[in-house]
Amino acid sequence: MDLVQEKQIVKACQAGNFEGIGLLYEAYVKKIYSFVYYKTYHKETAEDIVSDVFMKALENIGSYKSGRGSFSAWLYGIARHSVVDHFRAARPSINIEDVWDLSDDQNLEIDLDTRQKLLAVKKYLAxxxxxxxxxxxxxxxxxxxxxxxxxxxxxxxxxxxxxxxxxxxxxxxxxxxxxxxxxxxxxx
Amino acid sequence: MEKIIQEILDELFIIDPGLKKYQKELEAAMAKMIANKPEEKFNESFKEELKMKLLARAEELEKAGRARPSLWRSLKFWRGMAFAAATIVLAVILVVPAVQNGWIGMPEFGAGNPLANFSGGIKVQEAGVRAFGDLGATSAPLTEEDLARATSSYLPEENAAPAAPLGSTPQTMSSTSRDAALGREVLGLGGGGGTNASAPDIKMMPPQYATKYSYVYVGEDFSLPEVSEVAVLKRVKNYGSEKLNSILDKISFGLFDASKLSNVKVQTLSLVEDRDGGYIVDFNPYEGIVSIYENWQRITPINYEALPRLSQSDVPSDEKLIETANGFLSRYGIDRGNYGTPKISQSWKLGYAGVRAEDIWIPDTMTVLYPLLVNGKEVWEQGGYSQAGFSVNVNIRTMKVTSLYGLQTQNYQSSNYAMETNKERVMKFALQGDLWSQGDFPVESFQVKEAEVKLGTPEIQYMRYWKYDGNQSIELLVPALVFPVLETTPADGSFYKSAVVIPLAKEILDAAEANNTVTPPTILKSEPTIEPAPAVRETQ
Known part of the structure; x- marks a missing residue:
């Protein structure tokens, strides 16, 4: 799907015609999943958050304003906020954007194989x-x-x-x- | 890995030539990072499951109108115990009388059936002339009262539509324009979505390339029907029989006494087949919509990642898929009388033009479409991308139906409206591609390619048209000329329209013309800007 068609579909959705929502979903689901996974490193958590992201996007598509940025930026914004919300639920007092903001003593759910890989780069990325x-x-x-x-x-x-x-x-x-x-x- | 590292290094040295002396160390650092890239574990079955939920919710929103307050239910909710508990309670209370009275399969209902009014048959009731108001006013001006009302649950539609124009305005406004007019900033829910003053000011970044489509009529000469009016149909929604709603008066849920509620209605009803391989049926009496999908609590999980990738030879014949879908409909007593010949959705092939057959990703699920017929006519969506109807999804690995969406009641009111009799005007819109093309992308920033879309001889069918009235949406079927898209030249695998749909109600064209002041007859399509398309598409 190209940007022009994307814009047309978004406008149609905002007008109440959700005919093209499946195309939007197909275009973004894997990208959003990757974005969320690289912030959580836990498959089930990422899936839950991605579900929230698309449901929120669907429900609130009327609030998207093209003059303020692209649809993809808006969608990634929802994803970013949803990840923060997820971590905030566990630690309300700290602004946590991803797992890197959490200390090692947190009882984090991270996919086992991923945990090993992250150990190799964590001290640099953190x-x-x-x-x-x-x-x-x-x-x-x-x-x-x-x-x-x-x-x-x-x-x-x-x-x-x-x-x-x-x-x-x-x-x-x-x-x-x-x-x-x-x-x-x-x-x- | 070497390729991406080299690409990134080249970019880095352009940005900061001073880094060149650290080339080897940078290469090593990047190699280490990339070698430790986590595996994302993206799951196709998750993707499909979420898509089904999303489409079902989209359909609910479409029926209810987008201004309806948000009552979204996330996947987590569906996975939660609250849903299970509510389902069981409602199923116990209602499944016995509902199934005994055969609400799904029964063409006519007896007086004792609490779900009467939900027959699958088409019923049309005459209304007065222009009974559905001004068709051109797609949205009424939003007032503070509207906003206040939008915060409460949506209300049943008035049975008798007013004869006067419904909020006709000199200039229709988009929802976002209305927000702006009211000085309102609309934010998303739950901390997600939306934008606010502190959000970064992100500018739109158009692609560097685009295709400008010109529509060319290559069909036979035709003339418009020699009549002055067209019969527009309005789909009637209501909460159904009082009997269904009166059941709630006698229920105590333990947590609260439903008989204490006033003017109580059933808005959603979920029935569960509590058996292995069973299904869940969601029914919305007000919207008159049924959705059926697998009972996720009683299905055997399939580890799709461990299964070999599907090839073209694994795709069953259309006949086999339709036979499976038809068998499901027969088993659950779903009447196909109002639907045309089923066909298999080809949407999964879109975008694969020129791609080798072995590189095409074959989805696990194929969709059988049952096109709705009203008065023997097809019903097309406004954009011409698809037809209205219901769909049955079949898992081609197990040959089991996974879901059904879009089955809805077909009760209508009919009202006459002035017909557009000027063929030239109709053709002007047809050669524009649709009524609403604004061409509002900055064309000068594109490198524009040209392509031609050939349109064939039109047929008179229905166009599904949504008219908004406050927080209600009104679903109308408007007689329309449907021009089939025969081909694009040069062939373009990503042109999605199947038809150009032009309604024949004059006031819709009047409104489109009045609001479409820019109207360049173009639709632009972008193309990849950085790299050629990969041989294998992972996500589509």
Whole structure:
């Protein structure tokens, strides 16, 4: 589905004709799931949140205003808020954007295989601001273009590129020579 | 991995050439990150399950009108005990009399049936001329009273539609315009959705490429019927027989006494087959809609991830799919009398033009569509993307029906409206693609390609048309010319319209013309901007 058709479908939905809602869903469900999964790292939790996201989007599509941004940005905004709500339910006093904001002593539900992988990079990623971490993960793990990332992050494309470049420089410095040597000789 | 790393490195060096001296270390850092990318575990059966729920809710909203206050039920709710408890209570109370009286299958109902009025047969009752008000006024101006009313549950429709124009306004306004006019910021519920003043100001980013479609009529010469009026049908909704609602007067739920409620109505009713492989039936008496889907508590879970990917040869023949769907309808006594020849939805193939057969993702579920026929005519949605009717979904791995959506009562009022007799005017809209194309994308920012859409000889069918009145939606069937889309040149696998639908009620065209001041006869389609489409689409 292209952006123009997407806009037409959204307008139709806002007018009460939900004929194209299935197409919108198909276009976004996996992307939103990935976005949520990279913030929760737990399949069942991600599925529950994604269900909430699409139901909220359906119920509130009339509140979406194209003049304020793209539909995808609006949808990712719902996803971001829903993840925060999920964590806030457990820790009402702390602003938690994803699992990285939680300390290790939290009894977190994280998929077992994922937990092992995260251990290898957590000490580096946890140091970044949540918004910057999100950009790194979207580019490296989600293989998203800067255009897509900029829409989701609500920043300009140039700004996203600059943040990614700066944070990659930091990451390189953090990981340092040890990672480089491992990469070169042990093929990681 | 090397490809994406190289791509990112190239971008980085453009942004900050100073990083070039750290190329190897950056490569190592990125490789480590990518090597530890978590597996997302996206589950196709979850996707399908959620889609079914979403479509069912969308259908409810469409029937109820989008201004209806939100009463959404999330998937978690459906998974919750509250639902199960409520279902069991209602099933015990109502399933026996309902099934004994055969409410699903019985063409006519006896006086003792509490679900009378919900026959599947088509009933049309005559109303006066222009009894449904001004067809061009698709939305009435929103007042503070409307807003106040929108915070309460939606109300039963008046049985007799007023003869006077329903909130006809010089200029219809979109919901968002109305929000703006009232100075209201509409926010989402539960912390999710919506935008507010603190939200970042994100600008629209149009694609770099787009296709401009020109519609060309290649059908035979035709003339409009030599009549001055068309009969518009309005679907009648109400809460049904008093008998059904009066049952509630005698119920005590333990937690509260339902007899204390005043003017109580049944709004939703869920019946559960509490057996392995059974189904859940959701019935909305007011909207007159039935949805059926598998009883998720009693199905054997399928680990789709462990199953081999489906290939084209696994797709059953259309005949086999229709036979399975028909068998389900027969078993549950669902009358197909008002529906045309079933067909298999091909929507899952959209977007695969030019893709090798082995790279096409085959869904686990195929949809059999039963097109609604009213007075022998098809009913098309406004956009021309699909026809009205109900759908039966069949899992092609198990050949079991997983769900049925869109079955609804067919009780109508009929009212005459002036017909558009100017063929040139009808053709002007047809060659525009629809009534409402605004072309409001900034065309100058696109690199525009040209494509031609060929339209064939039209037939007179019905168009489903929604008219909004406060927090109510009125579902109308308006006689319309349906121009079939024969082909696009060059062939375009992502052009979704099956037909161009132009209503023949004059005042709808008048309103469209009055509001469609920009009206460039184009529909734009974007194309991938960064990379060519992948050979395998994972999500569609």
């Amino acid at each position: 140091k970044f601001k949540p918004a910057h971490r999100e950009i790194i993960m979207m580019r490296l793990w989600g293989e998203m273009s800067y255009r897509e990332i900029s829409e989701i992050a609500g920043l300009s494309e140039a700004n996203c590129k600059m943040i990614f470049s700066r944070e990659m420089g930091k990451l390189r410095a953090e990981m340092g020579a040890a990672t480089f040597l491992l990469f070169m000789f042990l093929n990681l």
